[in-house]
Amino acid sequence: MAASIYEDFKQGHSLGSGDRLAASLTPIAPAEYPDRLRAFYHSGSGDVPDLHRTLFRNHKLKLPKQEQAAWVDIYTAYWKAAGELVKLDDGTEGASWSKVFDAWKATANALIRGYSTSSLQAWTLPCLYVIGKYLRLFAMRADAEQPSQESIGFNDDLQDDVVADFEKSAKLEEAARIMNRMFTLCLSDRAPIEDSRKWGIYSTTNLLFKTYFKLNSVGLSKNLLRALNASSADTPELEAFPKSHIVPFEYYVGVIHFLDEKYAEAEQHLTYAWKMCHRDAFKNKELILTYLVPCHIVTTHTLPSKGLLAPFPRLEKLFRPLCDCIRKGDLVGFDAAMSAGEEEFVKRRIYLPLERGRDIALRNLFRRVFIAGGFDESKNGQPPIRRTRVPVAEFGAAMRIGTHADTKSRIDMDEIECLLSNLIYKGLMKGYISRERSMVVLSKGGTAFPGTGV
Amino acid sequence: MSNTTQSTNQAEASQQPQQQKPPVLEEDDEFEDFPVEDWPQEEAEQANGNNGHLWEESWDDDDAGEDFSKQLKEELKKVEASKQ
Numbered sequence: 370m371a372a373s374i375y376e377d378f379k380q381g382h383s384l385g386s387g388d389r390l391a392a393s394l395t396p397i398a399p400a401e402y403p404d405r406l407r408a409f410y411h412s413g414s415g416d417v418p419d420l421h422r423t424l425f426r427n428h429k430l431k432l433p434k435q436e437q438a439a440w441v442d443i444y445t446a447y448w449k450a451a452g453e454l455v456k457l458d459d460g461t462e463g464a465s466w467s468k469v470f471d472a473w474k475a476t477a478n479a480l481i482r483g484y485s486t487s488s489l490q491a492w493t494l495p496c497l498y499v500i501g502k503y504l505r506l507f508a509m510r511a512d513a514e515q516p517s518q519e520s521i522g523f524n525d526d527l528q529d530d531v532v533a534d535f536e537k538s539a540k541l542e543e544a545a546r547i548m549n550r551m552f553t554l555c556l557s558d559r560a561p562i563e564d565s566r567k568w569g570i571y572s573t574t575n576l577l578f579k580t581y582f583k584l585n586s587v588g589l590s591k592n593l594l595r596a597l598n599a600s601s602a603d604t605p606e607l608e609a610f611p612k613s614h615i616v617p618f619e620y621y622v623g624v625i626h627f628l629d630e631k632y633a634e635a636e637q638h639l640t641y642a643w644k645m646c647h648r649d650a651f652k653n654k655e656l657i658l659t660y661l662v663p664c665h666i667v668t669t670h671t672l673p674s675k676g677l678l679a680p681f682p683r684l685e686k687l688f689r690p691l692c693d694c695i696r697k698g699d700l701v702g703f704d705a706a707m708s709a710g711e712e713e714f715v716k717r718r719i720y721l722p723l724e725r726g727r728d729i730a731l732r733n734l735f736r737r738v739f740i741a742g743g744f745d746e747s748k749n750g751q752p753p754i755r756r757t758r759v760p761v762a763e764f765g766a767a768m769r770i771g772t773h774a775d776t777k778s779r780i781d782m783d784e785i786e787c788l789l790s791n792l793i794y795k796g797l798m799k800g801y802i803s804r805e806r807s808m809v810v811l812s813k814g815g816t817a818f819p820g821t822g823v
Numbered sequence: 824m825s826n827t828t829q830s831t832n833q834a835e836a837s838q839q840p841q842q843q844k845p846p847v848l849e850e851d852d853e854f855e856d857f858p859v860e861d862w863p864q865e866e867a868e869q870a871n872g873n874n875g876h877l878w879e880e881s882w883d884d885d886d887a888g889e890d891f892s893k894q895l896k897e898e899l900k901k902v903e904a905s906k907q
Binding site: 388502575579582583611612613616617620621643644645646647648649650652653654656665666669670671672673674676677692695696697698717729732733736737738740741762763765766767769770774776779780821 | 852853854855856857859860861862866867868869870871876877878879880881882883884891892894895896898899901902903905
């Protein structure tokens with residue numbers, strides 16, 4: 370049976386359970402008690418002495434005076450926010466998400482005040498997480514709302530795109546500034562680590578990451594990383610934090626590097642997120658792989674196995690055609706798969722790294738030429754050595770296969786030389802082109818196509 | 824149940840992996856909150872049994888044999904012919 374808001378408050382304090390306390394501040398009604406928020410709202414009057422009596426005296430809860438005052442402040446604001454939610458639920462005229470957000474913002478500010486005046490202890494941090502979480506959700510709801518009549522009238526002359534864009538996420542921007550204060554509140558706490566708000570740094574960072582991504586200002590995330598980095602000396606190591614804090618953190622840091630085209634760093638963070646992620650968190654695992662697969666293609670030139678993608682049909686559909694074409698060296702197929710998936714690739718911002726897979730497809734095509742070339746005759750019983758002098762024309766012929774060229778189309782040998790020197794430059798092939806002989810002279814000793822065993 | 828409580832409830836429910844309801848408040852491509860705060864290593868993806876073979880080499884030596892050689896020779900003739 371779900372407890373009332375007051376009961377959770379009391380139990381949270383007597384058990385010293387931050388989660389139980391945070392449950393009290395969760396503005397959604399549990400399924401078993403759908404009227405919980407409504408009951409809270411109707412039981413009170415918003416009157417401070419009244420609330421004080423209900424929170425403390427009636428429950429025989431003894432807390433320092435300053436802390437009591439902080440909680441009364443928070444619950445006064447919370448009661449008003451509950452009222453806005455109830456009104457919205459009832460379809461009361463004038464009720465809106467925008468009003469819910471404003472009331473919730475006041476709750477967040479009261480909570481922040483409680484921490485910054487040192488009235489609240491660090492074990493209550495889950496309250497900060499839950500208030501922050503709903504601050505963001507209510508802000509997005511409010512931004513998605515149709516602007517009210519009066520604001521339309523007011524903005525009539527200013528309706529250009531800039532204003533519209535700004536208006537579109539005004540509440541979320543506001544929420545971001547408050548969440549930033551929450552983050553600073555945690556990061557700058559100098560209390561001994563057992564009772565420090567430092568344990569909240571990753572949780573608040575994750576909230577901000579989500580928000581900055583939504584606002585399309587990923588660049589702002591880097592300020593957070595710089596701040597975290599600057600205080601890393603007195604921060605516990607990552608493994609000491611709960612996995613629900615560090616998995617999203619590592620995911621977002623990975624994606625930030627990914628968008629900067631720093632694929633090796635991205636791969637490191639995403640791999641960590643992947644390994645630590647809860648095995649049943651399907652959606653999150655799918656998101657991690659969405660970026661980890663392109664990273665692998667770029668950095669280690671490896672492709673996802675059937676087993677890896679099997680549980681994720683959406684990813685299998687997204688990546689498999691590309692991977693098959695890379696493996697076969699099918700350039701036409703690769704281009705077709707790229708354009709078939711283009712919309713989704715662009716939306717997920719993975720188009721650029723995936724495009725680099727074309728070089729690998731080309732490498733594999735040329736590698737097959739090398740293998741088809743067989744071995745030179747061995748001398749004095751030495752093990753046979755692959756033929757390392759390959760006419761450019763053979764690579765031209767391979768290009769005809771890879772591009773499904775028809776009989777009439779001509780292959781331009783200069784273009785083939787250009788493709789070859791490009792692969793050599795990128796380290797995917799080792800050797801040089803002898804132009805006067807129209808030959809490619811490849812490196813001997815299993816290094817002609819580095820890392821591929823030949 | 825009335826609208827608001829219902830929609831917010833669904834947002835919460837969507838964070839449970841076992842529930843597949845479309846999220847209401849959460850964004851489609853957003854990292855979801857985990858239903859629990861922490862979990863033992865045994866419940867992490869790393870401990871999943873099928874983790875042995877995740878990534879494969881990008882080339883395939885199996886079908887690089889006879890067929891390709893034959894095809895290559897044929898195409899080579901066309902390349903040589905077009906040079907003249």
